[in-house]
Amino acid sequence: MEVSYKWLQEYIDLSESPEEVGKLLTSTGLEVEGIEKVEAIPGGLEGVVIGEVLTCTKHPDADKLSLTTVDVGADQPLPIVCGAPNVAAGQKVVVALVGATLHPSSTGEKPAEPFQIKKAKIRGAASEGMICAEDEIGLGTSHAGIMMLDTDLPNGTPAARYFNLEADYQIAIGLTPNRIDAASHYGTARDLKAVLNRPLRLPSIDTFAVDNTNLTVEVRIDNLEACPRYTGLTISGLTIGESPDWLKQRLISIGLNPINNVVDVTNYVCHDLGQPLHAYDADKIAGKQVIVKTLPAGTTFVTLDGVERKLTATDLMVCDAEKPMCIAGVFGGQQSGVSAQTTRIFLEAAYFSPISVRKTAQHHGLKTDSSFRFERGTDPNMPLFALKRAALLIQDVAGGVVSSDVTDLYPTPIEPFRVPVRFRNIDRLIGIQIERSEILRILNALDIEAAEMTEDGFLAIVPPYRVDVTREADVIEEILRIYGLDNVPLSKNLSADTLSEFPKTDPDQWQGRIGQLMAANGFYETLTLSLTRPTYHNAIRSSLPGTDVTLLNPLSDELSVMRQTLLFSTLETLVYNLNRRQKDLKLFEFGKVYHQATTEDGSKKYVEQMRLSLAIMGNQESESWLQKGRPVAYHDLATAVQRVLNLFRIKSVETQPADATLFQYGLTYVVNKKPIVSLGLVHPKLTKLVDLKQPVYYADFDWQALLKLTRSEKARYEEVSRFPEVRRDLSLVIDKTVTFEQISKLARQTERKLLRFINVFDVYEGENLGAEKKSYSVSFMLQDSSQTLTDTTIDKTMQRLMAAFEKELGAVIRK
Incomplete structure (x- = not known):
């Protein structure tokens, strides 16, 4: 809600600035969210004053110009060159002083550009200002001549005051739903009346009269x-x-x-x-x-x-x-x-x-x-x-x-609210004892009558426009907000030890950071219902941690249980978009899952957990003249998962195969023997349940487990080595059951000092390798931070690695 500062002044005398009024309103519960200056015309005629032409003579070198001296209330008259044909001595005029910026009226389709008044020499004559026409100051469109004023105002008076164009201030109030009584200038002024203890002026309607009854409805x-x-x-x-x-x-x-x-x-x-x-x-x-x-x-x-x-x-x-x-x-x-x-x-x-x-x-x-x-x-x-x-x-x-x-x-007038109030409850809820006379003053200023007064209390007669004041606590709140929360001292028993501490790990802050990360990488956030179909859970029953939380009075069978996984909510969102020809999607969602667990004593308890899900479908790169569209792959999702882990500074994880009920293939990352995320290709039988025919890659994070792994230490700087890296490649023929993770782990255990990076750049399977065999082409980046590596050192390192692969993994090194 917006109110005008000058409009408020029609109801109550305000010597306070708009900013001070804003603080007063906020203290009463009408929170001021901003104050903005409002000008009737651009610039508000700042630097424009009323002047008087003292002398006026023709310019010796220009027939259409006049040399004038103008009194603008300064120590000396200003010399001004004027081109208006109607300028003459003795006139009261509008003068723009040096430094003023004028915003002329627009006469065509394009808005006129503002310009600033500067000292100048015009045909050799000094000019220190400008005598203005109405279009030059934005008050009209006439340019026939300068404006001539009929006024007794002293020279130097701001022109905005003469034209009644003084700046106003728009006060933005964040009006809460219960304070509709303040949704007007009169209502806002009522609060100022109470807090400032000043009288309020209502506009008069004494001159209202019925002139005739010729048009009766x-x-x-x-x-x-x-x-x-x-x-x-x-x-x-x-x-x-x-x-x-x-x-x-x-x-x-x-x-x-x-x-x-x-x-x-x-x-x-x-x-x-x-x-x-x-x-x-x-x-x-x-x-x-x-x-x-x-x-x-x-x-x-x-x-x-x-x-x-x-x-x-x-x-x-x-x-x-x-x-x-x-x-x-x-x-x-x-x-x-x-x-x-x-x-x-x-x-x-x-x-x-x-x-x-x-x-x-x-x-x-x-x-x-x-x-x-x-x-x-x-x-x-x-x-x-x-x-x-x-x-x-x-x-x-x-x-x-x-x-x-x-x-x-108005056959049945609406009666005021009658609220019994006890003084001891006022003292108890506010925390201090306020003088009884001050309580009565505040109530009277708020148009609340204190009737049936006794030693113990009174009956508050509340006007019906205060729809939010119907209980004793409401009346006490009215007293407190006008008395001022800042005037109530803190209890002596309150100390820093009793204040709540901020959590070391703020889940909301981390959720915001993950949201920014995902959005920066092309993901869209979704928010889905926590209710789902029981048939979904039946399809993955063996993977669920407990039994369903079933609604007692469901709206339909499709919304009869609380979800135990975000997977099906995500799949339904993908189907919805795919049916509307949106096939290339990256989605993430923070959401809760629910189940019933059995305790040690055999009783049931409800469990609520927060999860983070990622899903990708369609093309990773759109088709263009440069390239064909590339479908998303497992490693696109794995990259997104790794970015999340990097944000939490989780560097090392163990892996194990993902749940085969949920994923056709995939991995589960484990930290400290606790699974934190499972990712992979969603099993086709599950996508079929929602009539989705495209492959979907999905990741499911245990959000609470992830938060427990947050690290608060500052980022550490490691000097970039001045010595070059060396690359060596090996081709390993190994059993199909051996994973790259095993190769990488063994390599890092074997060479801890020099091995900087290991990567597989080619995988081959064929009949000439033999049954159940595959070939990995692996690159090793070696570097010493203290010296340049020699061929002897490099060869010894690679020999140790090859020996380890042959012994531990049964690898055959291909030359």
């Missing part, structure tokens, strides 16, 4: 539950047009666009008093009747935005004798709104039930300034005042006369 409420109060009147003889500058500036200061004078007044009063209003074209009201009622479900209605909507049986409508005109409290209709041809209006101010408006607004997906207030609870005592206030403003900006008596249907 009959009003009837058929649904008093949804509309407890309805007020209205008619105004005739209007001229619809542009609003005056003051009204447009008020709306612009809070981010609203002016529309026309009548609609602008209704918007102004809504943000001024917190009471939404609506104006109908009176000549479009059939039968001169207004009926507040519901209509049969399915009735169509076209709103102001041109959208045809189907009404529900609970939608409260404002109708005439033939048709609906407005969704009550939410949105007006296209056929009854105010237009440029309107000369007579029916003006409405009402109190609609918050429940009714909330249901309607949510059903139709409509969020308006009106529904925002009505659905949270407006002041039922405000409609009549706001109606008369709006009528006076409309007459002021659009002319016209009030042409009917005021209709005010």
Whole structure:
């Protein structure tokens, strides 16, 4: 919600700066999220003042220029060269001083460029300023001559003050849902009144009068539950047009666009008093009747935005004798709104039930300034005042006369809340004892009456616009927020030892870092339901850690158990995208899995675990003129998994075959005998369950186990060796059962000092090798950080490696 600083000053005297007002509002619970300067015109005429032309003579070297001296309130008059034909001595003029930046009016399609005033010499004459025309300072489009002012203001007065263009400040308030009473300038000023202990000024409606009764509109409420109060009147003889500058500036200061004078007044009063209003074209009201009622479900209605909507049986409508005109409290209709041809209006101010408006607004997906207030609870005592206030403003900006008596249907007034309060509870909940006189002052400033006063307490009579103050604790909270949380000292018993410590490992922080890593590598994050089908679990029952958590009252069989793995949620997401021709996918998800476990005593307990899943499908590299599309492979997923492990600084892992129930092939990485991630190609029988025909590579992390492996030490720097690396290659014929992991592990055990890197760059299987044999071509990178390696050292190292491969793995070294 945005409020205007200058608008607030109409309700309460404020000597405090906008920043100080922001701090005061935040201390009362109206948290200020930002303060922004708002200028009526660009630049706000900063550096532009009122001056007086003292002398004016023709320029000796230019027929169309004049030499002037201008008093701008400084010690000495300024010499200014002026080209306007109407400049003369004795005039009051607008002067832009040296250093001022002017923002001229645009006369064509392109916006005019701002320019800065500088000292200059024009045809040899000094010029220290500029006497301005209206287009040169952005106040109009005329360039016929300089502006001549009729004013007694002293020379040097800022021109913004003369033109009433002083800067305003837009204060953005993060309004919480319970504080709808503050959703207006009047409501915000009420809090300032209480905290500053200053009087509040309400606009006067004493001049309101009914001029005649020539246009009477009959009003009837058929649904008093949804509309407890309805007020209205008619105004005739209007001229619809542009609003005056003051009204447009008020709306612009809070981010609203002016529309026309009548609609602008209704918007102004809504943000001024917190009471939404609506104006109908009176000549479009059939039968001169207004009926507040519901209509049969399915009735169509076209709103102001041109959208045809189907009404529900609970939608409260404002109708005439033939048709609906407005969704009550939410949105007006296209056929009854105010237009440029309107000369007579029916003006409405009402109190609609918050429940009714909330249901309607949510059903139709409509969020308006009106529904925002009505659905949270407006002041039922405000409609009549706001109606008369709006009528006076409309007459002021659009002319016209009030042409009917005021209709005010309010058969059952809404009573104030009556809340018993005890002083001992005030002291207990606040933590200190506040003077009774200060408590009563605060309550009185908040329009809360303290009745039936005793030594023990009182009865708080809370006005109905405070829909959030219905309990004793609410009243105490009101006292505290105005008294000031900062004025309540900390307890002597509170010490640093009693404060909670931040966790050494912050799961949310790590989750954010992993999310950034995955997004940077082309992965998209998904968020899926925790409910799934029992048939999925039945397909992998042998791999599950416990029994299913079954819902007692499921919506359907497809959503009847809590998931025990993220796999099937991920597969369903892949299918959904594939069916929409999105076949190249990289996904990751943080999600919880659930199961029932059996304890040692035979009882059941529920277990909830956080997991991280990765999945890739389709092409790793898209097809282009440079290359053909390359399908994703196991090592693409393994690379992504390794990046996650690198972020956690996990350098060494042991591997074992992945669960064959889940994966056609893959690995499980183990650290400290604890599995942390399983990855591989999802078994085709599982992808078939979700009707997915493409291969999917999937990784499943145990998130809690991963977090326990986090390391807090700082990154360490290792000097880059000045000596060159040496590469040697070997071709090993080994059994098919031997993995590269075994080769790598044995090599590092055999040579710990010089071996820097080992890589397999070719794999071959063929009949000439023999049955159950394969050939690995492996490269070894050797380096000594203290000296250049010699051939003798290299040969000895490679001999040790070959001997180890032959002895431990039964390898045959191919020459």
